[in-house]
Amino acid sequence: MDHTEIQDNITNGVYTNKVPYATRRSNQYQHTAYQIKEQKLQKLFQEHTKQYIISELGGVTDTQFGVMFSKAWDDGHAYGYQEVLNKVSELIDFIKYFKNMDIK
Numbered sequence: 001m002d003h004t005e006i007q008d009n010i011t012n013g014v015y016t017n018k019v020p021y022a023t024r025r026s027n028q029y030q031h032t033a034y035q036i037k038e039q040k041l042q043k044l045f046q047e048h049t050k051q052y053i054i055s056e057l058g059g060v061t062d063t064q065f066g067v068m069f070s071k072a073w074d075d076g077h078a079y080g081y082q083e084v085l086n087k088v089s090e091l092i093d094f095i096k097y098f099k100n101m102d103i104k
Helices: 003-011 028-057 062-079 081-100
Strands: none
Touching: 003 028, 003 081, 028 062, 028 081, 062 081
């Protein structure tokens, strides 16, 4: 999975919840169905993002991925998956730059 594939998935609504939203008060069953689907879609996005990070940086530990994804999610998810992806790309660029620095 690369940046373009994830971006295409975002554009094509692959990570978009199609279950109609309902508040717990108005329809508890529909609310629960919505929440379950949302969790599955977020997990799918997270898995695709992990594949992207690994393809760009090589092997990363679960802890390293967790730190990167959490940072990108915290900084971007209020603005949607595209912004989270942008934040992940910025972190990848930063790590690549840091790895290539000649520190003496």
